C-alpha cells in the first residue's frame with residue numbers, strides 16, 4: 181500500500197510545552213517509533229505541520245533588530261521544512277537503517293483570489309491568555325483568535341491547489357525512498373503575470389495539502405496523526421463521545437472548529453469522496469493500529485473498515 185501520513189505541528193510541540201529543540205525531537209522520535217513498522221510494510225510519504233514552529237520563528241525574526249523587515253511567512257515556512265524535515269530524516273534513518281529517506285523543501289500553489297486572505301484562521305505560535313493575546317495583537321498588529329481554552333495568533337491559510345514538486349515525489353517513491361515533504365502544507369506560492377513562482381505571506385493547512393498530495397500520488401490511505409486519539413462528537417462538553425467509524429457524509433453533518441479539527445475532517449472527507457479509499461484521524465503514537473482499523477476515527481465510503489480487502 182501507499183500511505184500518506186501527516187504529523188501535527190501541535191502534536192510535535194504540544195500546547196504549553198517549551199519550544200526547545202530537544203522537546204520537539206523527543207516528540208518526533210516517539211512518532212517515528214510508531215511510523216517505522218508502517219514504513220517496513222508500506223510505501224510511505226510523511227508530511228508534517230508547522231503552526232507552533234513557524235510562530236516561534238516569526239517572533240525571533242521580529243525581534244532581530246539587524247533586519248529591516250521580519251522574514252515573510254513563505255521564508256519562515258521553508259525554514260520550518262528544513263528544521264522539522266531534518267529531525268524526521270534523522271529519526272527515520274536511525275529507526276530504519278538501510279532505507280533511503282529524503283526531506284524536500286517544496287512549494288504549494290495557492291490562489292491570490294482565495295477568500296482566506298480576508299479571514300485569517302491558521303493558528304501559529306504559542307498560546308496566550310485572552311488578555312495577553314489582545315495586548316500582543318495591539319502591540320504587533322496581529323490578528324488573534326480563540327483556540328480551545330487559549331488564544332493564539334492567526335494568519336491567512338489559502339486552500340492548496342497543487343504541490344509543485346508532485347512528479348519528483350512520485351519518482352522518489354518509485355525508487356523505494358521514504359519522502360518527507362509538503363511540510364507546513366508546503367511553502368505557499370503563486371504564479372505572477374509572467375508565470376513565475378513567487379512566495380506568499382500565509383501558512384497552508386498541512387492536512388488539506390496532505391489530502392491533495394495523497395490524491396495526486398494515488399495513495400491507498402491517508403492518516404492524519406495528532407494529539408487526540410479520535411475525533412469527538414460534542415468535543416469539550418459533558419456529552420462528548422468518540423467517533424470510531426464514519427462515512428464522509430456522516431462527518432460532514434457535524435460542526436468542527438476552523439483552524440484545528442475542521443480542516444482535518446474536511447481533508448479526510450475530501451480524500452475518501454474523491455478516491456473511495458480509506459482515511460483516518462488519530463494519535464501520533466498509533467499509526468499502525470489506525471491503519472489496521474484498531475484505533476482512530478476511520479472514514480470510508482461505507483463507514484466500514486477494512487473493506488474491499490485492502491489489508
Ligand SMILES: Nc1ncnc2c1ncn2[C@@H]1O[C@H](COP(=O)(O)OP(=O)(O)O)[C@@H](O)[C@H]1O
Nearest residue numbers: 188189190191406407408411412415439440441
Ligand atoms: N471534535 C473534536 N474532536 C477532537 N479534537 C478536537 C475537536 N475539535 C477540536 N479539537 C482539537 O483539535 C486539536 C487537533 O488539531 P490541531 O491542534 O490543529 O492539530 P495538529 O497541529 O496536531 O495537526 C486537538 O488537540 C483538539 O484540541
Ligand SMILES: NC(=O)OP(=O)(O)O
Nearest residue numbers: 189229230231364386
Ligand atoms: N501548517 C499546518 O497546518 O500546521 P499545523 O498542523 O501545526 O497546524
